Amino acid sequence: xxxxxxxxxxxxxxxxxxxxxxxxxxxxxxxxxxxxxxxxxxxxxxxxxxxxxxxxxxxxxxxxxxxxxxxxxxxxxxxxxxxxxxxxxxxxxxxxxxxxxxxxxxxxxxxxxxxxxxxxxxxxxxxxxxxxxxxxxxxxxxxxxxxxxxxxxxxxxxxxxxxxxxxxxxxxxxxxxxxxxxxxxxxxxxxxxxxxxxxxxxxxxxxxxxxxxxxxxxxxxxxxxxxxxxxxxxxxxxxxxxxxxxxxxxxxxxxxxxxxxxxxxxxxxxxxxxxxxxxxxxxxxxxxxxxxxxxxxxxxxxxxxxxxxxxxxxxxxxxxxxxxxxxxxxxxxxxxxxxxxxxxxxxxxxxxxxxxxxxxxxxxxxxxxxxxxxxxxxxxxxxxxxxxxxxxxxxxxxxxxxxxxxxxxxxxxxxxxxxxxxxxxxxxxxxxxxxxxxxxxxxxxxxxxxxxxxxxxxxxxxxxxxxxxxxxxxxxxxxxxxxxxxxxxxxxx
Amino acid sequence: xxxxxxxxxxxxxxxxxxxxxxxxxxxxxxxxxxxxxxxxxxxxxxxxxxxxxxxxxxxxxxxxxxxxxxxxxxxxxxxxxxxxxxxxxxxxxxxxxxxxxxxxxxxxxxxxxxxxxxxxxxxxxxxxxxxxxxxxxxxxxxxxxxxxxxxxxxxxxxxxxxxxxxxxxxxxxxxxxxxxxxxxxxxxxxxxxxxxxxxxxxxxxxxxxxxxxxxxxxxxxxxxxxxxxxxxxxxxxxxxxxxxxxxxxxxxxxxxxxxxxxxxxxxxxxxxxxxxxxxxxxxxxxxxxxxxxxxxxxxxxxxxxxxxxxxxxxxxxxxxxxxxxxxxxxxxxxxxxxxxxxxxxxxxxxxxxxxxxxxxxxxxxxxxxxxxxxxxxxxxxxxxxxxxxxxxxxx
Numbered sequence: 001x002x003x004x005x006x007x008x009x010x011x012x013x014x015x016x017x018x019x020x021x022x023x024x025x026x027x028x029x030x031x032x033x034x035x036x037x038x039x040x041x042x043x044x045x046x047x048x049x050x051x052x053x054x055x056x057x058x059x060x061x062x063x064x065x066x067x068x069x070x071x072x073x074x075x076x077x078x079x080x081x082x083x084x085x086x087x088x089x090x091x092x093x094x095x096x097x098x099x100x101x102x103x104x105x106x107x108x109x110x111x112x113x114x115x116x117x118x119x120x121x122x123x124x125x126x127x128x129x130x131x132x133x134x135x136x137x138x139x140x141x142x143x144x145x146x147x148x149x150x151x152x153x154x155x156x157x158x159x160x161x162x163x164x165x166x167x168x169x170x171x172x173x174x175x176x177x178x179x180x181x182x183x184x185x186x187x188x189x190x191x192x193x194x195x196x197x198x199x200x201x202x203x204x205x206x207x208x209x210x211x212x213x214x215x216x217x218x219x220x221x222x223x224x225x226x227x228x229x230x231x232x233x234x235x236x237x238x239x240x241x242x243x244x245x246x247x248x249x250x251x252x253x254x255x256x257x258x259x260x261x262x263x264x265x266x267x268x269x270x271x272x273x274x275x276x277x278x279x280x281x282x283x284x285x286x287x288x289x290x291x292x293x294x295x296x297x298x299x300x301x302x303x304x305x306x307x308x309x310x311x312x313x314x315x316x317x318x319x320x321x322x323x324x325x326x327x328x329x330x331x332x333x334x335x336x337x338x339x340x341x342x343x344x345x346x347x348x349x350x351x352x353x354x355x356x357x358x359x360x361x362x363x364x365x366x367x368x369x370x371x372x373x374x375x376x377x378x379x380x381x382x383x384x385x386x387x388x389x390x391x392x393x394x395x396x397x398x399x400x401x402x403x404x405x406x407x408x409x410x411x412x413x414x415x416x417x418x419x420x421x422x423x424x425x426x427x428x429x430x431x432x433x434x435x436x437x438x439x440x441x442x443x444x445x446x447x448x449x450x451x452x453x454x455x456x457x458x459x460x461x462x463x464x465x466x467x468x469x470x471x472x473x474x475x476x477x478x479x480x481x482x483x484x485x486x487x488x489x490x491x492x493x
Numbered sequence: 494x495x496x497x498x499x500x501x502x503x504x505x506x507x508x509x510x511x512x513x514x515x516x517x518x519x520x521x522x523x524x525x526x527x528x529x530x531x532x533x534x535x536x537x538x539x540x541x542x543x544x545x546x547x548x549x550x551x552x553x554x555x556x557x558x559x560x561x562x563x564x565x566x567x568x569x570x571x572x573x574x575x576x577x578x579x580x581x582x583x584x585x586x587x588x589x590x591x592x593x594x595x596x597x598x599x600x601x602x603x604x605x606x607x608x609x610x611x612x613x614x615x616x617x618x619x620x621x622x623x624x625x626x627x628x629x630x631x632x633x634x635x636x637x638x639x640x641x642x643x644x645x646x647x648x649x650x651x652x653x654x655x656x657x658x659x660x661x662x663x664x665x666x667x668x669x670x671x672x673x674x675x676x677x678x679x680x681x682x683x684x685x686x687x688x689x690x691x692x693x694x695x696x697x698x699x700x701x702x703x704x705x706x707x708x709x710x711x712x713x714x715x716x717x718x719x720x721x722x723x724x725x726x727x728x729x730x731x732x733x734x735x736x737x738x739x740x741x742x743x744x745x746x747x748x749x750x751x752x753x754x755x756x757x758x759x760x761x762x763x764x765x766x767x768x769x770x771x772x773x774x775x776x777x778x779x780x781x782x783x784x785x786x787x788x789x790x791x792x793x794x795x796x797x798x799x800x801x802x803x804x805x806x807x808x809x810x811x812x813x814x815x816x817x818x819x820x821x822x823x824x825x826x827x828x829x830x831x832x833x834x835x836x837x838x839x840x841x842x843x844x845x846x847x848x849x850x851x852x853x854x855x856x857x858x859x860x861x862x863x864x865x866x867x868x869x870x871x872x873x874x875x876x877x878x879x880x881x882x883x884x885x886x887x888x
Contacts, residue, residue, distance in 0.1 A: 113790035115701050137701075158646045165643075171650065172621050185861050193786035194811030195607065195618055195657070197838040197856035198884070199866055203620050203653025207646050224703050251555030253578060253674030293703060295742035296735060351642045353556050383644040423644040431647075438647055442634040446873070447649045453868035465648070 003049055003429075004463035006095035010075055014052055017075060021055045021097070024065045028056035028103065039098050042085040043145075044430060051078065051092030056100045060178065060186060060216035063099070067214065068184030070097055076459050079210040081121060081153030084145045086347070087428030089157060089209050089464060096462075099214065101152050107131050108217065114192045116175055117220045121152025125159075128220060137222040140167035143424070144332050155215050158207030160424035162258040162331075165382035166291075167223070169424070171206035178217040179205055182455045192219060204450065209426050210461040212454040226291035229257065230301045231318040231327055234308040235282035239263055239365075239377070242284035243357030245311040246381040249288075250354055252307060254300050257291040259382035260331050266338065266376040266389075273337035276330030277323070279314065286313070286381060287331050334378045335389070342374075343393040344400075346407050350414030351423035354384045363413055364388060371406040373399070385423035386414065412437055427465045435467050496540040502627065502635055502666040508541055509664065509878065510633040518878045521660040523547075523564040523599040526588040527606050531659055531883040532854050533846050543601060546666060549573055557672050558624075558641060563601025563665040570600055580675045582616030583609035586771035591782070591843060601665050607657030610770030611708040611732070614700065614808045620656040622670045628655070628663035631874030641669050654869070660880045661888055662873040676734035680744050681708065681762020685755040686725025689793035693810045695729050695751060697789050700809035702750060704743055708732030708766040709809040711792070716774055716805045720765045732762055769807055772814055772842070778803070780816030781844040783828060787813065787837035795831040799824070820848045855884050 010017075018031045030036055031053050040050040052075075057063050070077050076096035083090050092098045105122035112135060117128055125146040128139040142161035143149055149159065154170045155177065167173070176190030190202040205212055236242040242261055249256065262270065262285045267278045278285055286308065290300040305315045318324035338345060352360055361377065368375050374391040388410055392403040411421050411431070415438050421431050435444060448466055451458075497519070499505050512519055519539040522528065523546075547564035554577040561570060567587055574580050585603030589596055598608075609618045616622070625639030638651035655662060684695055692711040699706050710730045712721065721728060731751075733743040748756060759765060768774060775782050780803060787795050792810030801824060803816035817824040832839045838856035841849065858866060863885065870877070870888045877887065 111788075111790075112701070113697065114788045158650070160644055160646075168617070168621065169644065169646075171653070172617060181861075181865070187859075187862055187865065191836060191838075192788035193835075193837045194613070194808045195609075195786055197657070197786060197840050198858065199658050199662075199869060199888075200607075200620055200653050200656055201865065201869070203656070204650050206653075207650050224701055226703050247555060250557065255674065292705070293739065293742055293746065296739035299736060299739055351640075351644045353553075353558070353642060355553070355556055380644070384642055385644045419642050420640040420645040420647045422647050423642070424646055426646055427648070435648070438640075439637070442636045443638065443648075445634070446630055446636045446638070447651070449872040450649055450651065450654075450869065453865065453872040 003047065004093060006093065010095040011052065017073065017097070018053050020069050020073070021053060021066065024069065025055055025057050025062050028058065030054040030056070039080070039083070039092060039100065041092070042083040042088060042090040044086065044088045044091070047088050047091050047429060049092050049094060051098035052095055054098040054100055056103050058103050060180065063180050063214055063216050064184035064186055066097070066099060067180055067182060070459060071183045071457065074457065074459070076462050078461055079152070079156065079214050081150030082124070082148045084149045085153065085157065085426065085428060086349070087422065087426040087430040089426050089428040091429050093463065102150065104216070111192070112137070115222050116192055117222055119151050119218055119220060121150060121215050121218065123151045125149050125151060125154055132222050133225070136225050138225050139220055139222055140173055141170045151218050151220070152215050155206055155218055156208065156210045157426045160385070162260065162380065165259065165380070166255050166257045171203065173221045174202065174206055174218060175221055176219040177202060177205060177215045179213040180216050181213050182457065182459060186216065190219065209428065209465050211451055211465060212460065226257070228294045228297045229289055229291040229324070230297050231324045232288045232301060232304060232308070232315055233278070233318070233327060234286040234288065234313040234315045235279040236284040236286070236311065236313045237282070239284040239361045240358035241311045241313070242286055243361055245286060245308050245313060246357055247355050248307045248311065249304055250382070252303060254303060256300070256304065256382055257289040259380070260287045261285065261377065261379050261381040262287070262331065262334060263377040265374070266334055266378045269337040269341050269376070270330045270334055273340060274330055274333050276326045278330060287327055338376060338389050342391040343395070344391070346390040346392070346403050348386065348388045348390070348407050348410050349422050349425040350411050350419055351383065351385045352414050352417045352419035356417040356419070357381065357384065360386070360413060360417055364410060367406055367409055371402045373403055373406055383423070384419065408434065429464055432465060433467045435465070495538060496542050498542045498545055500545045502629065505543070505546070505629045505664050505666055506633055506635055509629050509631065512539070512878045513633055513876060516876065518881045520880055521664055523601050524566065524596040526592055526594040526596045526598045527602050528594070529592050530606060530842060533849050534880065534882050541664065543664065544599070547599070550667065554579060557674070558669065559672050560641065560667065560669045561600055562667055563599060565600050566597045567600060567603060568597060574672055575675070578675055578677070579672045581670060582612070582622045582673045583619045584612045584770065585619070586610050586767070588771070590771060590773045590776040593776070600668060604656055604665070604668060605658060605660045611710060611766040611807050614709050615705055615707045616673055618656065620653045623652045623656060623668060624671055625669040626652050626655060626665060627667035628665045630663045631876055631878050635666065639669070643671050659883045661870060661884055662879065664879065676740070677736055678740050679707065679732055679734040679763060680740060681730055681732045681759040681765065682744070682747055682751065683721065683757055683759045684729040684751055685757060687729055688726050689796050692727055692729035693789065693793045693806065696731070696809045699731055699747065699750060700789070704733055704747060706731055707734050708762070710766065710769050711806040711810065712769070713802065713804050715802050717765055717768055720761050720768065721759065730759065730762065730765060732766060769805055774803070775816055775843065778816060779819055781819055781821070781848055782842045783815045783817065783839055784842050785813045785815065785828065785832055785837055785839045786811060787832070787835040791835035791837065795835045795837065798831045799827050819845055825852060858885065
């Protein structure tokens with residue numbers, strides 16, 4: 001992937017830009033080389049680029065002033081939360097200001113009467129739940145990086161997680177935002193009432209990957225914690241049988257709280273890593289949660305178990321809360337576990353219609369043989385969101401190229417089967433040049449015009465999401481170097 | 494008045510290109526039931542009739558995915574879904590009764606006007622169900638956005654923009670929804686003879702419980718007496734759904750949560766919620782009809798300060814419906830004050846022309862927000878060809 005070429009005229013004005021930012025945030029400008037190296041990318045290690053300068057505002061007034069300055073001076077802005085993006089969404093530019101929002105980390109209001117929390121963008125996802133769990137509430141979107149990733153980043157990426165099958169993505173749990181526009185003007189969109197009336201601008205801000213504005217406050221829906229959760233582990237003799245089981249459960253009208261798939265290779269890696277007690281001889285494993293009231297959960301678990309057995313699975317239930325936690329910890333550690341075994345990995349993120357699961361799993365195995373590469377499958381089966389991990393060794397000539405070609409073929413297969421390029425990681429810089437595989441020129445032109453309504457100078461996160469005219473064929477993937485996994489201890493997807 | 498009928502997306506493209514050439518805007522209609530919803534327009538000379546752009550393109554019950562053309566009647570969609578034990582999560586009501594129309598509401602109209610039923614409290618509005626779309630923009634180009642899977646973050650979420658845009662941004666030509674399984678049984682309990690403050694408080698308590706209620710409404714005494722009988726000061730209605738055993742558990746929990754007060758089963762619960770969803774109680778009256786959104790905790794105070802007799806609150810108090818005597822400036826002033834205090838918003842759903850000419854029909858925008866709204870309009874329809882002025886001046 002080609003990084004955008006810096007504008008030498010902006011780079012030449014660096015000293016003035018740093019000085020101007022210091023006037024706005026005296027104690028929050030990082031401009032020395034050593035300091036900036038801490039901000040030279042996000043969770044995609046393949047791309048590294050130090051920003052022109054990094055500024056860390058403490059409040060929304062400072063954000064507005066920074067944007068006003070950048071707009072007047074014509075300097076690009078790259079917003080950043082915790083830098084955990086898996087698509088390069090927060091990758092800096094050599095000619096751009098990196099706007100780090102991590103110091104705006106206050107929870108501003110907890111409103112139990114209206115079941116919502118108002119938070120600044122730098123608040124971490126998990127700390128929202130921590131703030132309300134004492135009263136029996138939680139915040140449903142749970143990307144696996146939730147101990148680190150921020151609400152601002154979640155809104156920008158429309159983050160998902162394990163439980164979005166039942167409880168929706170960030171956008172379905174977001175009541176309102178205050179957004180700072182390109183010229184520093186701030187607008188409130190949505191709010192605590194049901195539906196905002198007027199055109200639903202909030203809906204398009206969620207998932208806009210930092211291309212439309214900077215979220216400076218967000219109002220989040222909180223939910224009562226379900227009183228009962230039960231977890232089943234179903235071990236299958238073949239991968240397609242597990243895929244069929246998923247399709248059958250959804251078709252039966254059951255909406256599990258979570259339904260996760262791991263294949264044999266992944267199970268072996270996880271067992272070697274943390275030994276959660278998965279059966280090692282299965283070709284495919286489904287980990288299924290049902291939550292809600294007791295009778296409801298009992299009913300669902302009974303039916304799910306029956307469907308799994310009809311598909312040839314051996315089914316066992318987590319005996320207690322301790323074992324339940326262990327089962328899930330294993331799943332959440334799948335990515336770091338694989339990272340220890342493989343020299344290098346690419347992580348994909350396509351979504352397909354659930355019924356295509358068996359077929360897609362077979363086609364991926366064929367491709368793996370064709371490319372002579374190993375891969376393993378771990379994914380959110382309930383909503384058809386695949387995360388195949390391609391294993392390769394960058395030291396062996398040609399393997400990186402083969403792995404990238406394999407990855408691109410997987411994403412194209414997802415689109416061909418009626419699915420999409422990215423289910424939750426975002427397009428960012430990583431899948432930018434694959435956009436034409438899903439959208440034609442008119443589709444992309446319409447999206448770009450919408451961006452212009454917010455950002456006429458094109459200063460917000462330029463070089464992300466939309467393919468440039470000089471598009472080189474690139475692949476959607478996350479490149480992880482052995483031993484240099486970003487946030488090695490952070491659970492993933 | 495010229496009406497152009499279209500049967501395919503290609504014909505929509507042609508019609509829009511002709512409109513561009515002639516610089517002649519048009520109103521987009523299908524069922525025509527909501528024609529009187531919105532600002533009185535400059536009354537375009539031309540109408541684009543998309544009623545024949547209809548039919549279920551694909552319905553995959555095992556995927557919970559439905560793709561339809563915008564002119565498809567809601568009745569046809571409901572029938573197809575209910576045969577497989579499913580439903581639209583936002584259960585859009587038919588608007589014909591409310592507006593005294595002979596037509597039948599279509600899915601394109603429901604999405605465009607963002608109409609939804611009481612079950613929205615559980616599954617969200619049209620925005621939470623619409624996964625993808627095709628449409629024709631004001632440049633005369635057909636485009637698509639979103640996708641046909643539940644989990645997708647590829648590109649901007651343009652489908653959400655179209656929910657409640659009243660056809661001012663594009664001509665919809667295809668819509669893809671996620672649909673939801675529907676439990677086989679429901680039960681409605683009524684807390685009788687409670688004042689608004691007490692009623693809404695009970696509703697919010699159940700809203701914030703794991704019961705996953707599919708209807709939470711407060712009804713003033715005069716709203717639907719034919720279904721509820723004498724309810725004293727007013728009644729709170731609670732609907733829960735489930736299969737046999739789970740439903741029994743929910744009803745039991747609901748009863749114990751409501752305590753030892755005057756709680757009774759309502760046999761006609763679904764009928765009551767259907768009537769509230771469609772605002773059908775106003776069908777036989779001449780009232781102006783307002784829909785107000787407030788934070789649920791402000792519902793009782795807002796309703797009391799507005800002080801009209803014919804009203805009800807849905808979505809645990811998140812939405813309030815009021816009937817006013819036609820063109821009653823004093824009532825409107827009280828409503829505006831209450832809405833401002835509650836940090837809410839108000840939409841004039843039904844009124845005669847003079848009222849709709851005189852007052853803001855849609856929530857009022859700050860100058861900054863109005864500029865953004867106009868920019869978004871221009872991004873889709875720079876020549877203002879579609880439903881010009883239906884929502885705001887120039888939009």
